[in-house]
Amino acid sequence: MSTPLLEVEDVVAGYRPDLPIVQGITLKVAEAEMVTIIGPNGAGKSTLIKAVAGIVQVSSGRVRLAGAEITRLPTHRLAQAAIAYVPQTANVFTTLTIDENLLVGASTLAKGEARRRMDRSYENFPVLKEYRQKKAKVLSGGQRQMLAVARALLTEPRLLMLDEPSAGLSPLMVSEVFQRLKALVEGGVAILMVEQNAKAALAISHRTYVFAEGRNRIDGPSAALAQDPQVASIYLGAGGRKR
Amino acid sequence: MLQALADGILSGSIIALGAIGLTLTMGILRFANFAHAELVTWGAYMALAVLAVTGTFMGPIAPLSFGIPLILAIVVAAALTSLLALAIDWLVYRPLRRQTNHLTLVFGSFGISLLVRMVILLIFGGAAQYYSTALQIAIPVAPGLRIMPDQLFTLAVTVVIVVALHFFLQKTRLGLAMRALAENPELARVNGIDTRAVVRWTWVIGASLAAVAGVLYGLTIQLRPEIGFHLILPLFAAVILGGVGNVFGAVIGGLVIGLAESLAVLVVPSGYKMAVPFLILLAVLYLRPTGIFAGTVGGVK
Amino acid sequence: MSGFAAYLVFFLIVALTYSIVTMGLNLQWGYTGLFNAGVVGFFAIGAYGTAVLVGPDRAQLIGGFALPFPVAVVGGMALAALAALVVGLATLKLREEYLAIATFGIAISIQLVALNFEALTGGVNGLVGLPRPLFTAFGSPGAYNLFYLAVVASVALLVYVALEVAVRSPWGRVLKAVREDETAARSLGKNPAAIRLQVFVLGCTLMGLAGGLYVGFIGYVSPLDFLPILTFQIWAMLIVGGSGNNLGAIVGAVGVWALWTMSGLGVSRLLPVAYQSQGGAIQVIIIGLLIVLTLLFRPRGLIGEAEAVSRHAR
Structure with missing residues (x-):
C-alpha cells in the first residue's frame, strides 16, 4: 500500500497545554480521498484540523504529509507544503476586496503565476468575478464560502481542509x-472536512471518522457507517459529553 | 485666529506622522504601545547626534534653516529608530507576547517608555537643544499670518509621506499583507503570510515615521527629552479618533487634535493645552468608541 | 529619638502611605486585570481634595472649609471615586487598553489643574500651612510622627484586612472569573463591565485615601509631590511584591521606597553637583528596569512567590 497523503498519529492538542481538547487522535487521508469527521460538540473535530493546520499547538503525537513530518511547521509554511485550510467563521478578509482576498491567498506565488491562477478561479467562480473590486463584506455566507475555497485552491494544494463548510448556508447553497x-x-485533491450535518457528510464522503471526547471512536467507509446504530448513539451524544 | 489655524495644522501634521505609526502597530500588533511616542524623541535626538558627528558640511538651502546634512541625518535617524524598535520588540515584547494576558504587553511598553526617556535624558541632558542656531525669519503670508519656510517643509514632508504610504498599503504585496494581518492574523498565516516578517516591517515603518516626526518637531519647535511624553496622549487620541488601524483616520485624527490644541488656547489659558487631547479622547470614547472612521480593530469588544 | 530613628519613622509613614496606593492598584491589576496608568492622578485628587476641605479660610482662594480632618479625607476619597467613575464609565465596556490610555490622560489633566488652577490649588506654590490632625496634642514633632505612623499603619492594616476579606468573599471570587474568562463570568450571571467598574472605583478610592493621609502628615500640598514618576514607582512596588498578593504589595512598597531613597542618597553623595540631574535619571532608570526585568523574568514578583500569588495570579 502506498504512503497515505496525511497521517495523524496519536495527536494531543489544545489551546492550553493543561487542557487538551484533542486527546490522542489517529487518522489517515489518502490521495484524492474525501474524508469527513463527525461527532458531538466538544469532540475535538475543529481543534484537530486546526492542529494539522498549525494554528493550535500539538503537544504530542505526529502529523505527516506524504511521509514528511510537518507536526511543528509554522502555519505559513504549511500553505507552501500543499495544505490549505478554510476556517468555519471569519474565512475571508471582509475589509479587503475579492481580488485582494485572492491575492493574499496567492502570496506565496510569483506575481505572474498568481495572476494566471486568479483568472482561472474567476472562470470557475463567475460570481466572484462580478464582485472582484468590491469589499468581501458585501458577499453572502455562501459566496464567502466560495471565495474562501477559491482562495484556498490558489496554491494548488494536495489536501484541502474545511471546517463545517455547510454551516449557515441554505440547502440549495449546501448542495452547490x-x-x-x-x-x-475527482480532480485529484484530497479533502478532510468537519461536518455538523452527519447525514450529508456520510452521503458525500468516501470514509468517515466519528470523534467523541477528544478521541476517534469509529471509522470506516461512509456507506457502511450510515447503517451503523452505534454511530447514531455517539452522534446523538450518548457516548459524548455535551457542552 | 488665522495664525492659530496654521499652527494647528503644523503641529497636527507632526502628530499625524506619529499617529500613523502608532495606528499601524496597534492594528497589527494589537496592543496600546505607550513607548511609541518615545521613538519620536529618540529619532529627534539621533538626528542631533548624526549632525554632531558629520558636522554641517554643507550650508543651508535658502530659505530653509538647514541643508543636505539634516536630510541625511533624518535618514540615519530613521534607521537607528527602526533598530531600537526592533531591539525592543525582540528583547521585551516577543517574550511578553507568549503570556496569556495581552495587557502585559501594555505594561511592558509603559516601563519601556520610561526607560527610553530616561536614557535620552542621561545621554543628552535635559536642556532644550536645536539643530541649528540660525534664526529664521517668518514670512508674512497673509494679514495676521506668518509662516516659516521650515514649517512649510514640514507640511510638504507630511503630505508626501501620507501619499506614499497610501500607495504602499494599497498597491504592494507587503502593504496587502499588513492589511490582511490587521484584520485577521490567523487567516493571514493560513494564507502563507509570514506574520513575523510583516511585524518586523511594521516596526520599521512605524519607527521611521516616528523619527521623521521627531526631527520635524525638533526643527520647528525644539528638542527636549519630554517630547515623547507630551505626545503620548495626542497620539493615542488621534489614533482612537481616526479608528485603530486606519491610516487615513490617524492623519485626520492628528490634524483634528493639533487644531483643537491650538484653537483651545484662544479660549482657555495655555497651561491647559495638554488636557485638550484627553477631553477629545473622552468624548470619542463616550460617543463613538470605534472612531470616526471604522478601524480594522474596533473599539467595542 | 536619634536622627536615624526619626528618619526611619518618617520613611515608614511615606512607605506605608504608598502601600495603601499599591493595595488599591493590586485590587485593580492583581485581582481584576485592570491597567491603571494614572495612579498618581487619583492619589493627587485625594490629596488636593483633602487639602481644600481641611484648609483654613484664605483670601483669594476657593475652599477654606476648615472641616475636621477625617471628613476632609472622606471628601478627597469621594472626589477620587468620582474621577474614577468618569474614566471608568467611558472605557470599561471597551477594549482593555482604553482604560490604560484614559487613566494616563486624566493623570496628566489633574497635574495641569494642580499647576494652573491657582485659585483652588495654589498653583506651583501649592497650599501650605494646612492643619495636621491632633498636632497640638503632642509635645514634640518626633512624638507626633510616631503617632502618625501608628495612624497610617492602622489604616494600612485595616485596608489589608478588608481587602483580604473582600477577595475571599463571593464577590472577590468573581473577580478572577472576570479577568480570566469573560464568557464564563457572564454565564454565571455576572456583568463583567459592572464588576470592573466597582473594582476600578474602589481601587481609586483607596488611592485617594492615601493622598489624604499624605497631606495630613506633611501639612501642605505641592504639585512636585505628584509627578508622573510616582505612577511608575507604585507599579514597581506592586510587581516587585507580586501582583495578586496584598502582603506583597506592602512589602513591595517598603522595599521599593527604600531602594528609591537609598539610590537618591547615593546619587547626591557620589555624583558631583554638575551631574545631579543625570543622577536623577539613573534613579528613574532603576525603577524602569525593575518593572521591565521583573515582568520578563519573574512575572509573579520578586518577593511575593507566596502561595497567595500562585492562587490568584498566573
Whole structure:
C-alpha cells in the first residue's frame, strides 16, 4: 500500500497545554480521498484540523504529509507544503476586496503565476468575478464560502481542509458547495472536512471518522457507517459529553 | 485666529506622522504601545547626534534653516529608530507576547517608555537643544499670518509621506499583507503570510515615521527629552479618533487634535493645552468608541 | 529619638502611605486585570481634595472649609471615586487598553489643574500651612510622627484586612472569573463591565485615601509631590511584591521606597553637583528596569512567590 497523503498519529492538542481538547487522535487521508469527521460538540473535530493546520499547538503525537513530518511547521509554511485550510467563521478578509482576498491567498506565488491562477478561479467562480473590486463584506455566507475555497485552491494544494463548510448556508447553497468539493476530489485533491450535518457528510464522503471526547471512536467507509446504530448513539451524544 | 489655524495644522501634521505609526502597530500588533511616542524623541535626538558627528558640511538651502546634512541625518535617524524598535520588540515584547494576558504587553511598553526617556535624558541632558542656531525669519503670508519656510517643509514632508504610504498599503504585496494581518492574523498565516516578517516591517515603518516626526518637531519647535511624553496622549487620541488601524483616520485624527490644541488656547489659558487631547479622547470614547472612521480593530469588544 | 530613628519613622509613614496606593492598584491589576496608568492622578485628587476641605479660610482662594480632618479625607476619597467613575464609565465596556490610555490622560489633566488652577490649588506654590490632625496634642514633632505612623499603619492594616476579606468573599471570587474568562463570568450571571467598574472605583478610592493621609502628615500640598514618576514607582512596588498578593504589595512598597531613597542618597553623595540631574535619571532608570526585568523574568514578583500569588495570579 502506498504512503497515505496525511497521517495523524496519536495527536494531543489544545489551546492550553493543561487542557487538551484533542486527546490522542489517529487518522489517515489518502490521495484524492474525501474524508469527513463527525461527532458531538466538544469532540475535538475543529481543534484537530486546526492542529494539522498549525494554528493550535500539538503537544504530542505526529502529523505527516506524504511521509514528511510537518507536526511543528509554522502555519505559513504549511500553505507552501500543499495544505490549505478554510476556517468555519471569519474565512475571508471582509475589509479587503475579492481580488485582494485572492491575492493574499496567492502570496506565496510569483506575481505572474498568481495572476494566471486568479483568472482561472474567476472562470470557475463567475460570481466572484462580478464582485472582484468590491469589499468581501458585501458577499453572502455562501459566496464567502466560495471565495474562501477559491482562495484556498490558489496554491494548488494536495489536501484541502474545511471546517463545517455547510454551516449557515441554505440547502440549495449546501448542495452547490458539496458538488464543487466532489468535483475537486475527482480532480485529484484530497479533502478532510468537519461536518455538523452527519447525514450529508456520510452521503458525500468516501470514509468517515466519528470523534467523541477528544478521541476517534469509529471509522470506516461512509456507506457502511450510515447503517451503523452505534454511530447514531455517539452522534446523538450518548457516548459524548455535551457542552 | 488665522495664525492659530496654521499652527494647528503644523503641529497636527507632526502628530499625524506619529499617529500613523502608532495606528499601524496597534492594528497589527494589537496592543496600546505607550513607548511609541518615545521613538519620536529618540529619532529627534539621533538626528542631533548624526549632525554632531558629520558636522554641517554643507550650508543651508535658502530659505530653509538647514541643508543636505539634516536630510541625511533624518535618514540615519530613521534607521537607528527602526533598530531600537526592533531591539525592543525582540528583547521585551516577543517574550511578553507568549503570556496569556495581552495587557502585559501594555505594561511592558509603559516601563519601556520610561526607560527610553530616561536614557535620552542621561545621554543628552535635559536642556532644550536645536539643530541649528540660525534664526529664521517668518514670512508674512497673509494679514495676521506668518509662516516659516521650515514649517512649510514640514507640511510638504507630511503630505508626501501620507501619499506614499497610501500607495504602499494599497498597491504592494507587503502593504496587502499588513492589511490582511490587521484584520485577521490567523487567516493571514493560513494564507502563507509570514506574520513575523510583516511585524518586523511594521516596526520599521512605524519607527521611521516616528523619527521623521521627531526631527520635524525638533526643527520647528525644539528638542527636549519630554517630547515623547507630551505626545503620548495626542497620539493615542488621534489614533482612537481616526479608528485603530486606519491610516487615513490617524492623519485626520492628528490634524483634528493639533487644531483643537491650538484653537483651545484662544479660549482657555495655555497651561491647559495638554488636557485638550484627553477631553477629545473622552468624548470619542463616550460617543463613538470605534472612531470616526471604522478601524480594522474596533473599539467595542 | 536619634536622627536615624526619626528618619526611619518618617520613611515608614511615606512607605506605608504608598502601600495603601499599591493595595488599591493590586485590587485593580492583581485581582481584576485592570491597567491603571494614572495612579498618581487619583492619589493627587485625594490629596488636593483633602487639602481644600481641611484648609483654613484664605483670601483669594476657593475652599477654606476648615472641616475636621477625617471628613476632609472622606471628601478627597469621594472626589477620587468620582474621577474614577468618569474614566471608568467611558472605557470599561471597551477594549482593555482604553482604560490604560484614559487613566494616563486624566493623570496628566489633574497635574495641569494642580499647576494652573491657582485659585483652588495654589498653583506651583501649592497650599501650605494646612492643619495636621491632633498636632497640638503632642509635645514634640518626633512624638507626633510616631503617632502618625501608628495612624497610617492602622489604616494600612485595616485596608489589608478588608481587602483580604473582600477577595475571599463571593464577590472577590468573581473577580478572577472576570479577568480570566469573560464568557464564563457572564454565564454565571455576572456583568463583567459592572464588576470592573466597582473594582476600578474602589481601587481609586483607596488611592485617594492615601493622598489624604499624605497631606495630613506633611501639612501642605505641592504639585512636585505628584509627578508622573510616582505612577511608575507604585507599579514597581506592586510587581516587585507580586501582583495578586496584598502582603506583597506592602512589602513591595517598603522595599521599593527604600531602594528609591537609598539610590537618591547615593546619587547626591557620589555624583558631583554638575551631574545631579543625570543622577536623577539613573534613579528613574532603576525603577524602569525593575518593572521591565521583573515582568520578563519573574512575572509573579520578586518577593511575593507566596502561595497567595500562585492562587490568584498566573
